[in-house]
Amino acid sequence: MEAYLNRSIKEVIKEFPTVESVLDEYGIGCGPCAVGSCLLKDIVEIHNLSAGEERELMARIAQSIHPDREIELPQKPRKTPAKAHEIKYSPPMKKLVDEHVLIKRWVALIPEVVKDIDLESEEERGIICDGIDFVRSYADKFHHAKEEEILFKYFDENLDILKVMQEDHQRARNHVRAILAGLGLKDREVVAQHLIEYGELLSEHIRKEDEILLPWMDRHLSISQVGELFSKFNEVEEKIGFTPEKYLHFIDRLERRFTRKEG
Amino acid sequence: MKITRKIIRIDEEKCDGCGLCVPSCAEGALQIVDGKARLISEKFCDGLGACLGECPNDALRVIEREAEDFDEKAVEENLKAGELAKGEEPSAMACGCPSTHIQTFAPPKAHPQAERTATHRSAKTALSHWPVQIRLVPASAPFLKGADLLVVADCTPVAYPSFHQDFLDGKVVMMGCPKFDETQAYIQKFADIFHTAGIKSVEVVTMEVPCCQGLPAIVKKGLELSGKKIPLSQVVISTRGEVLKTQRLVA
């Protein structure tokens, strides 16, 4: 078992597929992860399980790896991992989590937008363009100017979890390019497919950040660093110049339009 | 006016004068007098029995007998007068304010949380009781009995890095500010403590600043008033955290 602690989770799951479902029961979704380079021993620390849960999880993984051995499982009821709204964040992290909320509202509208979209209509193409502009300005510029360009730089860029996040960002940008290309060609299939996949990617990505990455970062930042981040975030927002209200109104309008369609 | 009603009864055989019941009475009806808990006046007791839970010796009971009726106004006046006169123990809150709740405990051997919490691996604490403020520690507190007493100016553990190891370890501490606190009441309190608690020794630790020098004077006065002979020494700490001076005040 000790030898496996220093292997990447991707390797471990490849060799012992049951490990994936065990991890899943503890809310750790390493299976579908594109990168999978996190070491087995680091995964628990990143996910902040209690001491009891950690013992239980490791015992069950050990059982998957060595099914012939007698392993004693501690008898303890397991609690579900904290949901985003239960987690207490430091002020700079909270800012990022609040910005995620707006992005999630946009993502929630994607199925409606895509349903009967008519790309011949300039107005409807405009809605998609505005949505892409929202994502590029609000998510990429306003949000990532803080997250990627400031916060992530406080940590070693070679950290596996950061690589996972960067990979997600890259895939997201690829989708956006494909959507714009599809718009140009008025290809409804391409636009719809990429929008849906993009929405799913974003949802999952935001969940990972809210529930795992940002709390982990909070645990590893000193009080002083939190203060610095808070100031830097404020500074960069002033420098960027645009105000988030504009994007809030945009989402409000979009929601009113698409929920009215249903009713 | 006398009526038949519920009122507490103190079994003087069982009562050892520990004083735990005193702050638990919101009406301030109980006091330690000559080493035993006593009802100051029948009028102050409402017969509720909140004090019963605090007594470790089962010396309190609620009984029914002929007694002066409970007088709320008298209680108010008594509480107010008590605060003005002594300015020490604040009138006990109805819930029994935990800040005045007397507790004794052994300093823990290790902190189980220390391993998990990467950020705060606290050094061992040497504190063995609560409360710690001069104003809040009653003269009858059980942890004072036979103790080596440390009297400290508030600021000291902030200025002196190894306060727990070098001063607090094995001692009972009382902290106060000779500049801002009601020092007259302190003299009387120390006099009571030295008179009744069997204190073995007293060390007074203060900062180098002049306003701190009132503290050893207060303790010395209390010692004189008590009529007891107890070794008294003083340590002065600089703002840079060094011991500047150690001296015997009373052999």
Added chain:
Amino acid sequence: MKTFEGCPGSKVMQVLDREERTEEGTGKVQSHLRQWPIQLHLISPTAPYYQGKDVLLTADCVGYALGGFHRDFLKGKSIAIACPKLDEGQDIYVEKIKSWFEDAKINTLTVLIMQVPCCMGLLNLAQQASQISKSKVPVKYLVVGIQGEILQEEWVAV
């Protein structure tokens, strides 16, 4: 309240940075206190040792309950101590904390209180100041048990 210009007890002093003085073998420990005075009643919020700093606002009793207070919490910070239960004239406290935020532009405020209910008043003062202040600063609070354990540690919503 009298003014205290003459009293060395309240004279503002910056203790200069000095090299490590921990002497091996003697067990002598370096002090992390870099200022005087420390009592909230006596400090000036705009004193040089608060400017842009991480500030610790501590209840009087905390240093007595927390064995590692000096090394684990004070290091690298500036401090003020107060008793929210027994101190008089606490209105000035909110003003001073507000001045920390707006004038001294402190980096963070960490409030250290005991688990006893009356101590919560110190956090309330900090929150009040935060609400009325034009400048927002991250505020964290820790609750210390009387046996020296950290019972709670949280960031306050800004």
